[in-house]
Amino acid sequence: MIRYFRTRQAALTPLLLLMPAIVTMLFVVALPLVFSLWTSLTPYRLTRPETIEVFIGIRNYVRIFTDDDFWAAFGRTILFLAIALNVEFLLGLGIALLINKITWGQRTLRTIMMFPMMFSPILVGFQFKFIFNDNIGILNNALQSLGITDQAIPWLVDGRLAMFSIIFAEVWMSTSVFAILLLAGLFAMPRDPLEAARVDGCNAWQVFRHITLPFIMPFAFIAMTIRSLDVARAYDIVQVMTDGGPAGRTELIWTMLARVGYENARMGQANAMAYVSTILSVAFTYFFFTKLIAARRYMGGAE
Amino acid sequence: MSAISLSKVVKAYGKLEVVHGIDLQIAHNEFVVLVGPSGCGKSTTLRMIAGLEDITDGDIRIGDRLVNDLPPRKRNISMVFQNYALYPHMNVRDNLGFGLKIAGQPPRVIEERVMEAAEILGISELLERIPAELSGGQRQRVAMGRAIVRHPEAFLFDEPLSNLDAKLRVQMRTEIKKLHHKVKTTVVYVTHDQVEAMTLADRIVIMKDGYIEQVGTPMDVFNHPVNTFVAGFIGSPPMNLIPARIAGDAVVLSDDVAVPVPDRLKAHVSDGMAVTAGIRPDDMTPVGHGIHDTDQMAAVELTVELAELLGTETLIYSHLAGHEVQGKMFDPRDVAEGETLEFRIALDKLHLFDAQTGRSVRAG
Structure with missing residues (x-):
């Protein structure tokens, strides 16, 4: 009998030891998820708490899927993501390659490179709002003083230019994520395959294209995973610089979501949007992770 | 006419001269081993022949071409590195064919040469694997295969066996010797192991501190060492x-x-x-x-x-x-x-x- 309890106890020990983690995960992740999923199936309004008890099925989802504004914001978010990630990747790669060549002062430069990441995105937003301001902005001022234009370019007022300005700010702030990870990749790169490729007949570009780039791509995928999550929930910079304007031309999923949820107090519908956005993020993460795993398969053979 | 000729070749890093005007003539299809203790300049000399290091002074000729200022890709040589230096993201087939592909050879020729090299080295079954899935000995074979597919004017080996365990090293040594008999090409081989030098070489070049101490057949340097350094370096246990x-x-x-x-x-x-x-x-x-x-x-x-x-x-x-x-x-x-x-x-x-x-x- 005692033996029976002993073995029972032994079997329970792992479960018992895992309990704190399980409980924490339950309260911090699972419950909120379930709660928000539920609210996305109700007409929940912050101003009328009792509405949380009304079940309306997938009506919120139907409404956002038939809403052109939502799809516009959705598409714009993907466009924003695609442009920002690609530009950051290219710039980051360039910076990493240049810094990798430097022999003197490299550590200092590496640190300086990280500066933009040290600022709060809200402040970066304010700063670029000032830079791009059409009347008092430093950019228009500079362009006019240099005689490049005599007009005040409406950076944040014209729809396309506003999008460009936001992407510019985003790229300025976060290119160093790519740069630092790609630089780490370049540091880890063994020298021998590069020399072997040179002997094998490659010129400098071919060495880069066929040997260096494939080797550092896993690092780029890590950066892309991090940044895709980051950019997909972009809110602060947009909110500060244009507030989704002019006329909704820079509205992204999350600025729309915040407007619906907090300004219009329609939390149920906002949560439905949040779920769609989450699926988008999961899709991106899954995509880059698949790439990463495929690329990592050969990393062990680098030596 | 020599296959490779070095005349008064000097290598200096800033003010530090590491190779002091060496002369060496290597004949066609000859297997020459550069041997010496670490820091003697043997690897530097090999890398200068490959074009991976600039030469500070003197002339290097491969065939009848002066190659002093030619980049490695224009020297028509191939090289086997100590750490194999395989391309980690390519499978064995692509590793072998890479040089030919860059040279713009048609796929049919590439396939033919890759199969031929794989046959010679006994790695035909490994063609679809990537380097991470290969053992040290197999990687070494692939590295050699990559060198022979291009039918270069000369093979350069940079301590190719020093990362292998003792047993495999002896086995691969024999294979390199056999390989040289099969694909008759000029070989310059660098090692710090005098046994490798003695067993492989047609001629041994013994280097020390950036100078060539003696050049001769294995028998010659063993029986008639020109100085106490060579006497102590060649032969095991030492003289x-x-x-x-x-x-x-x-x-x-x-x-x-x-x-x-x-x-x-x-x-x-x-x-x-x-x-x-x-x-x-x-x-x-x-x-x-x-x-x-x-x-x-x-x-x-x-x-x-x-x-x-x-x-x-x-x-x-x-x-x-x-x-x-x-x-x-x-x-x-x-x-x-x-x-x-x-x-x-x-x-x-x-x-x-x-x-x-x-x-x-x-x-x-």
Whole structure:
């Protein structure tokens, strides 16, 4: 009998030891998820708490899927993501390659490179709002003083230019994520395959294209995973610089979501949007992770 | 016309000169091994031939082309690296064919040559694998395969076996030798292992501190080392080197040990000359355990300090004239430490070096 309890106890020990983690995960992740999923199936309004008890099925989802504004914001978010990630990747790669060549002062430069990441995105937003301001902005001022234009370019007022300005700010702030990870990749790169490729007949570009780039791509995928999550929930910079304007031309999923949820107090519908956005993020993460795993398969053979 | 020729090649990093104007002619299809201790400049020399290092002064020719300023890709050579240097993201097939693909060869030719090389090296089953899935020996084969597919003018090997375990190293050494017989091409091979040098080379180039000490066939450098460095470097266990003095017709090792000057060296020494006597362990054996009695022989008594049993022979550590020496006992019997044995020294194998310059007295 005692033996029976002993073995029972032994079997329970792992479960018992895992309990704190399980409980924490339950309260911090699972419950909120379930709660928000539920609210996305109700007409929940912050101003009328009792509405949380009304079940309306997938009506919120139907409404956002038939809403052109939502799809516009959705598409714009993907466009924003695609442009920002690609530009950051290219710039980051360039910076990493240049810094990798430097022999003197490299550590200092590496640190300086990280500066933009040290600022709060809200402040970066304010700063670029000032830079791009059409009347008092430093950019228009500079362009006019240099005689490049005599007009005040409406950076944040014209729809396309506003999008460009936001992407510019985003790229300025976060290119160093790519740069630092790609630089780490370049540091880890063994020298021998590069020399072997040179002997094998490659010129400098071919060495880069066929040997260096494939080797550092896993690092780029890590950066892309991090940044895709980051950019997909972009809110602060947009909110500060244009507030989704002019006329909704820079509205992204999350600025729309915040407007619906907090300004219009329609939390149920906002949560439905949040779920769609989450699926988008999961899709991106899954995509880059698949790439990463495929690329990592050969990393062990680098030596 | 040489396949590769180096004349007065100098390499300096800033003010630090590491290779001091070396001259070397390598014939077509010759297997030349550069050997020396680490830091002797052998790898640098190889990398200069490959074009991976610029040369500071002098000329390098491959075939009849002056290649001083040509990048590696225009030199028509291929190289096998110590760490294999395979392209980690490509499978074996693509690794082998990469050079041909870059050269713009049609896929049919690439396929043909890759299969041929894979056949020669016995890696046909591995073509779809990536380097991470290969063992050290297999990676080494792929690296060699990558070198031979391009049918280059010369192969350069940079310590290709030093990352392999001892058994595999011996096996791959034989394979490299066979490979050279199969694909007759000029080979320049760098190693720090004198056994590899002796077994593989048509000619050995022994380097030290950025100078070439001696160039010759393995037999030549083993039997006629030009100086004490080569004498001590080539041969395992190394040659015993003992300071001595010439007195009349005798080489005096110490007050109580002297051996006659061999006839063939008499013309090269003078009375009172300070010399270094060199005797290989193989040429100093206990009576009845190696050297047959001839008239070119000397006798010494040695006390066994340590005996290393190797199977077919026993290595005996002792002191001769106050210097540690090693002798060999062939067809060994059990010996006890402290036992005194009468040894024979083969005088026809005795080497004498000028104590001042370290150079063989025969070389003058």
